[in-house]
Amino acid sequence: MRCVFCNKPVHGGDGMSITGLGVAHQQCFQADEALRRTFQNLDIRALNDQELVELKDLILAEQNSRKPPEEFEDVELF
Numbered sequence: 332m333r334c335v336f337c338n339k340p341v342h343g344g345d346g347m348s349i350t351g352l353g354v355a356h357q358q359c360f361q362a363d364e365a366l367r368r369t370f371q372n373l374d375i376r377a378l379n380d381q382e383l384v385e386l387k388d389l390i391l392a393e394q395n396s397r398k399p400p401e402e403f404e405d406v407e408l409f
């Protein structure tokens with residue numbers, strides 16, 4: 332069995348199995364995990380450009396809807 336990340340043979344001690352992928356060295360898995368851009372099981376690198384724009388718009392819309400209304404921000408207190 333070869334590591335799914337570096338493609339070198341995996342021997343017993345330093346290997347681990349990844350569901351659906353195969354086996355990997357523990358170091359390779361940890362290195363990959365550090366580089367991966369995931370959010371709650373969503374791998375944003377797997378999105379195409381259009382989907383990424385849609386995700387960004389969703390986030391901006393949600394942020395805007397959570398902001399307090401402008402009129403309350405500009406009230407002057409005496």
Ligand SMILES: [Zn+2]
Nearest residue numbers: 334337356359
């Ligand atoms: Zn490896």
